[in-house]
Amino acid sequence: MTRPILEARGLHVAFNGVKAADGVSISIQDGEFLAIIGPNGAGKTTLLNICTGYIRPGSGSVLLDGHDITRLSPRAIARRGVARAFQIPQLFSAQRVIDNMMLALAAKDGLWSAIRPLDLGTRRAEAKALLDLVGLADDADRISSTLPEGHRKLLDIAVALALKPRLLLLDEPTSGVSALERFPLMEALMGALRQRRITALFVEHDMDVVARYASRVLVWNAGNIMAEGRPDEVFSNAQVRERVIGVA
Amino acid sequence: MRTIVTAVAVLILAVLPVAAPWLQFVLTLAIAKGFAALGVAVLLRAGLISIGHAMFFAASAYGVAFLARAGVNDLGLLLIFSVLTAALVGAIAGLFLIRYRAIFFAMLNLAVSMVFYALCAKLYGVTGGTDGMPVPIPAVFGIMLGEPLFKTVLFYLSLVLMLLVGLAVQRYLNSPLGHALSAVHSNEIRLEYLGIPVWAVLLIAYVVSAALAGLGGAIAGFAIGRVVPDFAFWTASGHLVLIAVLGGIGGVPGAFIGALFLELLHSAAVTVTDAWNLIVGLTLIVVIMFLPQGFYGLFSRKEASSL
Structure with a gap:
């Protein structure tokens, strides 16, 4: 058993009396690909929001490498090696695709120079390689707001990868991506994660994607963990099949 | 192509006062306002409209007057210290103001600048009240x-500074910091998730913009020979926004193009009618309707099509 990179202990969160997390504890080990599944409104995205400092739990704590990050800002957590791709892509819409990438790379490099240009040869090459990875190399010079939704999603993932994180949190990475692009994207993404030794936690609704790529699955329902284990174990659980997957 | 156009424009500006000496003062003042409008344009990149930047313009001009009264009598030193004064005022005001967005940012800038205006006008014993203070040569x-x-020296120095400072601001806008500034307008959440401190990006921009306005204020103080509270009045701040919008925020030259256009238009219009504001207003309507990128948009569009 490797050490947990991220731990959440006894999380309690409620919105207007509705519990999104009711004393939940989870951990993700270094090198794992943990999938979180569950019905809409179960609190999956809330978990990502807590783990990245966007919202604070009513009680409980989040540990990164054993250090408490519960009260840290998203910026401070990002600088500790946690990146996030969003359910609704968060991009710099007025800027070109390549500029979105280069700004993420510059942020990682700490190149806060007010004199050196953003567009450096090495940075551009690195940005293009990442765009190539997610199949957006041909869109490099487009304004990102002009991309179709699926491609915006891919760019959001590429931006997160540009931060060279140790832990990547993906919120429904394949939603909005066409059926034809879905598995090639996941193959490329998982390949990149393995190559770069990035641990990943992803929220996903596509059970085929979960079955194929997750090393462990956690089923989240009404603020609690309903089941947990390898994909084949979880998908054979009768309660999960009935309440989450929707088959008896 | 851009270098050639800039060189020709600067050459024309340099020669104009030789042909028409009365233009020297107008052009010096236009360049001074161009610096201040450039400061406004820097913040506009982040989607922040400041209706209070005349405060920094005035703070710097008053700085020159106070330093001169204290015995500092060197043009270079006065310029440097007055710009630093504006930057310091910008840093102090910025710490408070960059927490606000949209109309709140605009109105708070206006409010702070009007407090500054009132102090300049009412503290007669210190600032000379509405009579202002002399700015000696x-x-x-x-x-x-x-x-x-x-x-004449001041005019040509302003012209050189316009080029050098313009290039420096262009480099800043092309740097990661400059791109992060534009990104504030698009998506602050993503910036935070990239580990970029939005407050620092905005504070740096605010100080840069205040320093630019300060440089303009110092030049204007020297050109006019006097600083009065009206330098900081809200209509002066509105005038700077008008210049920035007229010129266009797509590039550094926009602010100077807008300032030159407006000053020359003003000089010409007052010879025709007392209602010169009417002519300026109509021009602004035409520019907003037909040139959403400002005058600079005309040049940048031509440049893009010639590539």
Whole structure:
């Protein structure tokens, strides 16, 4: 058993009396690909929001490498090696695709120079390689707001990868991506994660994607963990099949 | 292509006062306002409209007057210290103001600048009240010049500074910091998730913009020979926004194009009618309707199509 990179202990969160997390504890080990599944409104995205400092739990704590990050800002957590791709892509819409990438790379490099240009040869090459990875190399010079939704999603993932994180949190990475692009994207993404030794936690609704790529699955329902284990174990659980997957 | 166009434009500006000496003062003032409008344009990149930047313009001009009264009598030193004064005022005001967005940012800038205006106008014993303070002619490299020669030196110095400072601002806007500034307008959440401190990006921009306005204020103080509270009045701040929008925020030259256009238009219009504001207003309507990128959009579009 490797050490947990991220731990959440006894999380309690409620919105207007509705519990999104009711004393939940989870951990993700270094090198794992943990999938979180569950019905809409179960609190999956809330978990990502807590783990990245966007919202604070009513009680409980989040540990990164054993250090408490519960009260840290998203910026401070990002600088500790946690990146996030969003359910609704968060991009710099007025800027070109390549500029979105280069700004993420510059942020990682700490190149806060007010004199050196953003567009450096090495940075551009690195940005293009990442765009190539997610199949957006041909869109490099487009304004990102002009991309179709699926491609915006891919760019959001590429931006997160540009931060060279140790832990990547993906919120429904394949939603909005066409059926034809879905598995090639996941193959490329998982390949990149393995190559770069990035641990990943992803929220996903596509059970085929979960079955194929997750090393462990956690089923989240009404603020609690309903089941947990390898994909084949979880998908054979009768309660999960009935309440989450929707088959008896 | 861009270098050639810039070189030709600067050459024309340099020669104009030789042909028409009365233009020297107008052009010096236009460049001074261009610096301040550039400061406004920097913040516009982040989607922040400041209706209070005349405060920094005035703070710097008052800084020159106070320093001159204290015995500092060197043009270079006065310029440097006055710009630093504006930057310091910008840093102090910015710490408070960058927490706000949209109309709140605009109105708070206006409010702070009007407090500054009121202080300048009412503290008669310190600032001379509405009479203002004189800005004496300083020494240039230790040499005292007569007024006509000093004003000529000031004009050509302003022209050189326009080029050098313009290039520096362009580099800043092309840097990661400059791109992060534009990104504030698009998506602050993503910036935070990239580990970029939005407050620092905005504070740096605010100080840069205040320093630019300060440089303009110092030049204007020297050109006019006096600083009065009206330098900080809200209509002066509105005038700077008008220049920035007229010129266009797509590139650094926009602010100077807007300032030159407006000053020359003003000079021409007042010879025709007392209602020169009507002509300026109609021009602004035409520009907003047909040139959403401002005058600079005309040049940048031509450049893009010639590539």
